[in-house]
Amino acid sequence: DAGVTQSPTHLIKTRGQHVTLRCSPISGHKSVSWYQQVLGQGPQFIFQYYEKEERGRGNFPDRFSARQFPNYSSELNVNALLLGDSALYLCASRTTGGTDTQYFGPGTRLTVL
Amino acid sequence: KNEVEQSPQNLTAQEGEFITINCSYSVGISALHWLQQHPGGGIVSLFMLSSGKKKHGRLIATINIQEKHSSLHITASHPRDSAVYICAVMGGSEKLVFGKGTKLTVNP
Numbered sequence: 001d002a003g004v005t006q007s008p009t010h011l012i013k014t015r016g017q018h019v020t021l022r023c024s025p026i027s028g029h030k031s032v033s034w035y036q037q038v039l040g041q042g043p044q045f046i047f048q049y050y051e052k053e054e055r056g057r058g059n060f061p062d063r064f065s066a067r068q069f070p071n072y073s074s075e076l077n078v079n080a081l082l083l084g085d086s087a088l089y090l091c092a093s094r095t096t097g098g099t100d101t102q103y104f105g106p107g108t109r110l111t112v113l
Numbered sequence: 114k115n116e117v118e119q120s121p122q123n124l125t126a127q128e129g130e131f132i133t134i135n136c137s138y139s140v141g142i143s144a145l146h147w148l149q150q151h152p153g154g155g156i157v158s159l160f161m162l163s164s165g166k167k168k169h170g171r172l173i174a175t176i177n178i179q180e181k182h183s184s185l186h187i188t189a190s191h192p193r194d195s196a197v198y199i200c201a202v203m204g205g206s207e208k209l210v211f212g213k214g215t216k217l218t219v220n221p
Contacts, residue, residue: 033209037154042117042199042211056208088154102146102209104156 002026004093004105012111013081021076021108025093031055032074033102034066035090043090049074050096078110086112116140119200119212126219132187134215136200139181146209147174147185148199156199159185190219 005024013019025032031050035043045058049068063079072093078085088109092102118137126132136145147159160167160174162183167174171190176183187194197214204210 035209035211040213042201042213043156043209045208045210048208058208090154090156092156101158101161103158104148107154107156109154 004091004103006089006091006105006108008108009106010109010111012113014113015081015083017081017112019078019081019110021078021089021091021110023074023076023091023093023105025072025074025091026103029093029095029103030072031094031096031100032068032072033092033094034074034076035092036060037088037090037107038084039087046076081112083112086110115212116210117200117202117212119198119215121215122213123216124218126190126217128191128219128221130190130219132190132194132217132219134185134198134200134217136183136185136212137181138183138200138202138210140202140204140210142202142204144203145176145183146201146203147183148201150197150199150214152196159198187217190217192219192221195219 033048034046037043047066048056052068066076068074088107090107091105094100094102149157162176171188173186199214200212201209
């Protein structure tokens with residue numbers, strides 16, 4: 001079975017631009033979470049979606065938004081990119097919205113110039 | 114103070130040594146995760162614990178809920194164990210809160 005997949009793997013943008021990152025969960029997983037990992041730090045929680053509804057939001061500005069589609073895939077959108085948005089963006093899926101093990105994707109490395 | 118503290122931040126060992134990485138947390142949790150991250154970013158979930166001890170191959174994870182402390186042990190370490198090991202806790206909000214990670218280097 002395929003694991004969690006993310007696209008693209010790498011992305012370079014300039015300040016002020018918009019970016020969309022995509023995540024496909026493991027088949028049968030209905031919960032998707034997004035994390036931002038700045039170089040040298042642990043990941044920080046951005047969003048959790050379960051059954052297409054937002055279940056949690058981290059301490060990120062409104063420039064960050066996400067959604068989950070009927071097939072449980074998800075998009076993370078970031079508007080008006082700042083240099084500080086440069087990071088590895090990780091997606092994780094799990095069966096339910098509870099305390100199940102989360103399975104992480106390989107991440108999308110975003111560089112903002 | 115971070116909700117999740119790991120020690121040490123960096124660890125260098127010789128092949129074959131016994132490794133211990135510690136994690137302390139300050140909030141009530143429903144589960145604690147140990148994760149492994151290799152260069153390039155991919156994260157692999159090693160363990161999820163809510164009590165006691167779990168073992169998988171050469172890896173052992175323990176948790177003491179009363180003391181809010183967990184340890185990850187690696188027996189007979191090998192250069193392929195070199196990675197960043199991250200402790201993450203899940204509280205009532207179902208979101209994971211991560212430590213900053215411990216960078217382990219195992220030399221042959």
